[in-house]
Amino acid sequence: MLHTAKAIRLATTRLYSTAVGIEQGKKAAAYRAVNDYIDSTRRVVGIGSGSTIRYAVDCLRQKQDLSHIVYIPTSFQSRQLIQQANLTVGTLEQYPRIDVTIDGADEVDPDLNCIKGGGACHLQEKIIAYASGTVVIIAAVSAIGTKCNEQHTYHFVGLKTLFTKSASQQWTNGVPLEVLPMAYSTILSHLKEKYPSVKASLRMATEKAGPVITDNGNFVIDAHFGPIPSPADLANQLKLMPGIIEVGLFCNMVETAFFGSADGSVNIQAKK
Numbered sequence: 179m180l181h182t183a184k185a186i187r188l189a190t191t192r193l194y195s196t197a198v199g200i201e202q203g204k205k206a207a208a209y210r211a212v213n214d215y216i217d218s219t220r221r222v223v224g225i226g227s228g229s230t231i232r233y234a235v236d237c238l239r240q241k242q243d244l245s246h247i248v249y250i251p252t253s254f255q256s257r258q259l260i261q262q263a264n265l266t267v268g269t270l271e272q273y274p275r276i277d278v279t280i281d282g283a284d285e286v287d288p289d290l291n292c293i294k295g296g297g298a299c300h301l302q303e304k305i306i307a308y309a310s311g312t313v314v315i316i317a318a319v320s321a322i323g324t325k326c327n328e329q330h331t332y333h334f335v336g337l338k339t340l341f342t343k344s345a346s347q348q349w350t351n352g353v354p355l356e357v358l359p360m361a362y363s364t365i366l367s368h369l370k371e372k373y374p375s376v377k378a379s380l381r382m383a384t385e386k387a388g389p390v391i392t393d394n395g396n397f398v399i400d401a402h403f404g405p406i407p408s409p410a411d412l413a414n415q416l417k418l419m420p421g422i423i424e425v426g427l428f429c430n431m432v433e434t435a436f437f438g439s440a441d442g443s444v445n446i447q448a449k450k
């Protein structure tokens with residue numbers, strides 16, 4: 179009994195310190211990216227979505243000399259973050275071209291191709307990234323623990339990490355595909371036929387009955403293809419399937435990725 183209580187205490191402490199370490203890593207990456215990339219010469223800055231971007235907005239909020247910058251959000255969450263920090267929100271309609279965008283990622287490969295869309299925001303994120311002169315990614319270098327999102331609790335080891343061979347080795351929840359609701363079932367069927375080993379499912383909500391609905395009123399399919407040696411080819415193939423609106427593979431878009439560790443150090447990877 180005593181042993182069990184001690185084991186639970188130990189496990190809780192470890193989990194807590196790991197979670198704290200992950201947050202420290204996210205913060206270190208975000209602050210470094212802001213300090214390296216956002217100065218007073220910037221006019222229009224894109225703000226990604228997710229948990230790591232919160233630290234970037236927090237850092238931007240504290241910079242007095244950046245008050246002229248207009249921030250373009252990539253989601254409802256992102257717009258709220260900008261507004262709550264009393265920063266200026268703009269739209270893509272007003273500012274079709276963006277100087278630089280900072281965003282998070284679920285997995286990044288050595289060529290800085292990313293899997294994104296863990297928060298189901300990848301359609302707007304990709305539009306904003308494509309409109310940006312420069313895209314930088316921020317993430318914790320490694321994460322051991324649990325992460326909750328709308329769909330379910332993820333158990334992962336080394337989720338945010340540079341991987342060595344090909345995309346989709348750490349992020350095994352699948353490549354997020356934003357799909358038109360009327361097409362989801364036929365897309366699942368086409369995916370199975372075209373990629374027999376794929377594990378694909380409709381992302382379900384936890385705080386509501388039924389599927390996750392994106393900010394754009396669509397559904398999300400998570401399609402796990404196993405390791406992806408050529409992410410750009412896969413993304414292009416998937417985009418040809420009617421009903422798939424956007425694929426959570428961001429290829430050849432990122433200039434620099436910042437991976438933060440619990441000790442505050444940041445591993446910076448630049449596009450080769």
Ligand SMILES: O=C(CO)[C@H](O)[C@H](O)COP(=O)(O)O
Binds near residue numbers: 226229284294
């Ligand atoms: O692509 C995203 C949302 O669609 C996020 O940027 C990605 O999931 C990373 O999120 P987090 O910073 O919470 O780890």
